[in-house]
Amino acid sequence: MHTFMERKEALKMEDYVMGNSINSNSSFCDYTGNGFPLQSVFDSCSEEDNNKFSLGFMELLGVQDFTCPLFDVAQQVPVSTKMESPEQGFNLPATPNSSSVSSASSEAVNDEHVKVEDDQDEEDDQQKNKKQLKVKKTNQKRQREPRFAFMTKSEVDHLEDGYRWRKYGQKAVKNSPFPRSYYRCTSTSCNVKKRVERSFTDPSIVVTTYEGQHTHPSPLMPRPNLVGSTINSGISAGAAAAFSVPMQRNTQSHYYYQQQQQHQHPFANSLSSSNFGHNGPSIDSSFLHERRLCTSGQSLLKDHGLLQDIIPSHMLKEE
DNA sequence: CGAGTTTGACCCGCGC
């Protein structure tokens, strides 16, 4: 946990990636190729997911139409394992009980089954736990929450975003001297996770990946629904709350607000400036264009404005 | 003492 002063100091450093070291030192492809795969940015990308994405996660962002074509890259999760409907998927709070009906139900059944089996051998508690874990994993693995990643130039790894996080893991990242930290929202029944890692191409850049949606208001942001309006963009408050992008809070609102005024929040800027949330077709084509260019993997990053903060790296490529 | 962090071990998916 960083003190306010530390945060403040760090935030002074905060300078959304655009026009900064990343594009000067490396392309996004370089970047994503180093411990931050494209799918990690937005990896809910199957055709089916695209629909869900557009109806759920991106709906939260106020974006619908542009998502499908945008996020069909690098999809790795089998379609059949994903949420069965938007209502069961991204639209619902990412709680263990509701993240996926199919998952939750099957999980419960399997858990029960496993328990019955293992009760025969009481000494096998550990094994039992592992079994349950295994079952859980096999069922949970399939469903992936939509992820949202953005990069921030900051000296501190863990950016304050209004939510409380508990670190549950840290892993060394291949090809990177910087470890990746795993955080979970401390609120019970809220299984939002985030990963924080530092770009090794530019150690001053922190890559934060959010996964899931908060099922509760920010403990440090008593009226989260005001955030959306404050941002003055197409982004919904739900999206802001869901992905808890570092933004203004009561305790640090002034600075954050200034950040937003000067740089604008990545969400705010990119979304509003791109007609996010208005189902505008224009954004679709432009993003599509970017994405195509990106997937071609040829171009260098240019200044997209703040889009670079929230748009997956593969979308940030530009001719 | 509770909440959060650290860290080694484990599991799983994926690529070869």
Added chain:
DNA sequence: GCGCGGGTCAAACTCG
């Protein structure tokens, strides 16, 4: 099938 890497768990530890 095997090895690697990502993601998670959970015991031990730290801190307030």
